[in-house]
Amino acid sequence: MPGKDLMHPCVDCKDAESLFTVRKRQLCRDCFIHFVGSKVNRHMSKYPRPQNLEDPCPQLLLPLSFGVSSSSLLRQLDADIQRQLNKPRPRKSYDLHILVVDPLSAAYDQSYEAVQKAFPMHTYSRVPFHSVFDYVPEMQDLMWEYAGPQFADDPSRPDQDRLAAFRAAITTATSQADVDSVLLTRLVVGFAQKAGCEAVLWGDSDSRLAAKTLAEVAKGRGAALTWRASDGMSPWGLRFEYPLRDWSKVELQQYKQACPELADIVVPDNPPSDNVLTKNLSIDELMMRYVLTQGEKYPGVMANVSRTANKLQASSSDDTPSCGLCGNIIGNVKGNSGLTASSQSGERQDTQFCYGCMRSRPDSIS
Ligand SMILES: [Zn+2]
Numbered sequence: 001m002p003g004k005d006l007m008h009p010c011v012d013c014k015d016a017e018s019l020f021t022v023r024k025r026q027l028c029r030d031c032f033i034h035f036v037g038s039k040v041n042r043h044m045s046k047y048p049r050p051q052n053l054e055d056p057c058p059q060l061l062l063p064l065s066f067g068v069s070s071s072s073l074l075r076q077l078d079a080d081i082q083r084q085l086n087k088p089r090p091r092k093s094y095d096l097h098i099l100v101v102d103p104l105s106a107a108y109d110q111s112y113e114a115v116q117k118a119f120p121m122h123t124y125s126r127v128p129f130h131s132v133f134d135y136v137p138e139m140q141d142l143m144w145e146y147a148g149p150q151f152a153d154d155p156s157r158p159d160q161d162r163l164a165a166f167r168a169a170i171t172t173a174t175s176q177a178d179v180d181s182v183l184l185t186r187l188v189v190g191f192a193q194k195a196g197c198e199a200v201l202w203g204d205s206d207s208r209l210a211a212k213t214l215a216e217v218a219k220g221r222g223a224a225l226t227w228r229a230s231d232g233m234s235p236w237g238l239r240f241e242y243p244l245r246d247w248s249k250v251e252l253q254q255y256k257q258a259c260p261e262l263a264d265i266v267v268p269d270n271p272p273s274d275n276v277l278t279k280n281l282s283i284d285e286l287m288m289r290y291v292l293t294q295g296e297k298y299p300g301v302m303a304n305v306s307r308t309a310n311k312l313q314a315s316s317s318d319d320t321p322s323c324g325l326c327g328n329i330i331g332n333v334k335g336n337s338g339l340t341a342s343s344q345s346g347e348r349q350d351t352q353f354c355y356g357c358m359r360s361r362p363d364s365i366s
């Protein structure tokens, strides 16, 4: 076959025009998608294909925010499963259950419809944020003990209003983002347990993991990095996995461009406003901005942050007390000896909360 007359041939296949520059390599669309996919598939190879057709395969939960990263992860895992089904002995090594947690402010109806149409072979569920009261049975008691006697909860009100009142009682942007992220994790875990999933596949990019690592340390939650930013066992007996840890957010934005089916699914980020005062941003937002701006200049440094965090080992001791709210171990840093909040009902045994959670409490004690 005569060679094609190409201006800038792809360095891998040399058979198509290169469209993407990834890690200094000029790649065509197919080779770029293959490059991203090969690292994700390698991560997923820890789930072996079953020997027999009748053998059950594990259910894995993928929380989907309709951001670039989790949408790209779903696209790639869907392709991985298709690839397994196209083999001479077609069988999947895992099943995906996709969970969408509705944000408090916006409805994602269009994206939810588009994603089910684009990737129809998976199970989909959509729940509101306030269903944390349903999926975490101890949520009411936890909220009462955590918020303390000053916070008046009215259980006769709809869950949506109760959650809104609780969130409104938390004053700073950092604490609110911190508690939101803890509650979201608890909701996802509670859902995964009810749905019979054995692991949660988080769509965090390498940039997000680096930002999270820096933010968690700043908030006194460093001990949680063994599962908040590393592949490892969470305190609730479910594994947390981060299959996109090799890819930065900028690279995943390129991946989205290469996959037209993602155009109707991904909800664009709000552009960072220059008018927002830095003091009004949460530590999480500040760190994400920092990583995205500095990461462009020094990508290796950011990759190093998340790679180092992934090497952390969890404490092996089973009798270390853990925080009732976030599951983090207590007593790992100086000053973090665990704090006991008095119960509002006065009936339950008091729950211990970690230093990170106590810092974010409504009407935070100093
Ligand atoms: Zn190519």
Ligand SMILES: [Zn+2]
Pocket (backbone or CB within 6 Å): 323, 324, 325, 326, 327, 328, 353, 354, 355, 356, 357, 358
């Ligand atoms: Zn905690």
